[in-house]
Amino acid sequence: MSKPHSLFRGSELPRLLLLLVILIGGMVLLWKYIYFKQNPPEAGPVARVPLTPIVPDKSPEFETVRDKTEIQLRDMAAYKKLLTQVDSLSPAELAKRSRRDVLSIQIWEHPQDYRGVPIQILGTVLRVMTYESKLSRTGRLYEAWMVTPDSQRNFYVCVFEDPPKGFPVGDNLSERIVFNGYFFKLMKYQSGKDLGFYVSPVLVGRIGWSEPVAVGGAGGAPSPAIWMAVAVGLMFIVSFYRWMTGLRRSLSPLARASFHREHPSEEIAPEELNAWLENVADEPESEEPSQ
Incomplete structure (x- = not known):
């Protein structure tokens, strides 16, 4: 009984694996390019020595x-003072x-300093709230609840009056911002x-944010990411076509016959055995040598 023909013979399987590696690797590189294009790494606040003393x-x-x-009501005078100071500065x-040299842990341990x-x-801002307030010259205040690398899961509550144009308001956000503000107090709140009940430092100041640029780029011009995606797609199509062509060639009757000639086997198909017996029967018997 003959063995069933395998779908992958010779170099077909390595070619398919190489094709998959090209596709996966290309998509990973494309994703990284798009991600870092939209979210470039930003340098955190860095202080340089010599440092001036911190004076509360x-x-x-x-x-x-x-x-x-x-x-509470007893905090309103300081709250209003900080809003006025921020408004007086560009x-x-x-x-x-x-x-740039104040960390979250320092505020937690010695807020009075x-x-x-x-x-x-x-x-990164995760939530933005807004509400009416008589303390604000505009009649409205905004709160950006954000986390930093040193604060980890503990929020900073950043209060400001003038949001940038297009700045989102709501929950489940993920916006990179820079905030310059005066430390007000450690505020207790209920989740x-x-x-x-949790405690977060409250800052009063100004927010810096830039609206993300659309992937398509300005003026409708194709971005490099699109050209990169086209290149990866063409590589995949060409590689897949070459692999399919090689697979069809290897599965053709001529290729199978050549494969069996090049790879002899101890087993023989019944029809091939009958053909061989007929050929042997048709051959004339050789004469015996004379005595």
């Missing part, structure tokens, strides 16, 4: 502020004054998910 604000408005409590001037100190943080 000792104004009378901060004397009634208490940490690890909700924002974004560039506030960014220049903001310190950083009261009213301008700080710059870079991170809406597990109803547990």
